[in-house]
Amino acid sequence: MQFINLLIGTILMLIFAIQLLFKTDYDSLVEDLPSDIYPMKSIYKVGFIWSRISFLSLHGDTKDLLIGQAKLLYDPRYSEYYASVIWSQILSFVHFFIGLGFLLAGALNLAFLLVVGIIFAGVTGYYFFQRMGAELKTRHEHCVEELPEVVSTFALLINSGMVLNEAWSKVAMSKEGVIYDLMRQACVDIDNGISEIDAFYRFGIMSNSPEIKKFTSLLIQSMEKGGKDLSDFLSAQSVEMWGEKKQYMLQKGEAAATKLLIPITIIFAGILGLVVSAAVGILL
The missing domain is CATH 1.20.81 (Receptor-associated Protein)
Structure with a gap:
């Protein structure tokens, strides 16, 4: 299993490096993007290359959602471009973290590192996917x-x-x-x-x-x-x-109070558990 993880990780990272190093038409698509909103934008061309494969391309409801959000945040004429940038961003980071997870799991013989890599891929993919939606919610x-x-x-x-x-x-x-x-x-x-x-x-x-x-x-x-x-x-x-x-402000305050109640309840339950455990220990 260690060898398989190492082999898969090496192949994925080599593909990533090759796609990253070779000059393509996609370089010009990301060079003017603001780095604070689009971190590590130079790797997005990896995602652009993957998106050329039909089952990895941006399509269906996902495409409609991202284009719809981009129309509200940017000039509608460039909404499809920004939607494709977001999708390529997701594919790039997912490829990188999954490849890195396989590579480290194989090199160090620690299977949990593969799980960590997959979790990182999922978290970053979700973050970038919902970023425009979160920005629109904040705008609202x-x-x-x-x-x-x-x-x-x-x-x-x-x-x-x-x-x-x-x-x-x-x-x-x-x-x-x-x-x-x-x-x-x-x-x-x-x-x-x-x-x-x-x-x-x-x-x-x-x-x-x-x-x-x-x-x-x-x-x-x-x-x-x-x-x-x-x-x-x-x-x-x-x-x-x-x-x-x-x-609206009253509803917002009530929602904030409800969110605050959850960690307070958890802390109280933890303290209560410690007290009960100590009491049981004394009785025994």
Whole structure:
């Protein structure tokens, strides 16, 4: 068994090294990726090579999921590219850790190292697979928390007589934050010739937030009616948003308290077990 593990590990790591060392067209696909988001990006070409094999290619529901997430995080025109980068990233790290696990298990005659390698492969693969989803979830949470203040400021500016586009731009430039970044992107879209309605609609989609989608949908309806009731609409939305934020923060606090209760319960059970064990020892 030791020899088989060593042989498989050697073959896998040799294949990895050969794929890594030879110059391919895939090198140019990863060189401009930010290293903080895509660590060890130079090895991703290994995954790109593996993805050319039909059963290892990105397809089906997995492809649809990754492309859908990439459309929300990046320019939709490049969503398929980013989805393929994530998939290649996963394949590269899975190959590396499984190969390393086999090699170390064979070289040191320690079978558990193969299990460790497989676990590392699974953990890293899962981490990279869910990264975009986690980023979208974080974006949604930030947007929900920031939305009431945005709507309130927006309402004040509109009520003071400022036109819609100018008020939107002023709010977008007023602070740093996820929702403000998305608002600034909407400003860029408008400057590039996209209509206000389309830019605001895309803003709602990119936020990945049902609350913002609802707000932008109602805002667009008001604009299509001529914007006569825009001031009243924004004032009403401001009051509603603050109420929803209060409920959201209460739910978030309850969820955090529930998560905290689990380790406290485990610690209490451990202490109780020690006390009972000591008491039983004394009685015996």
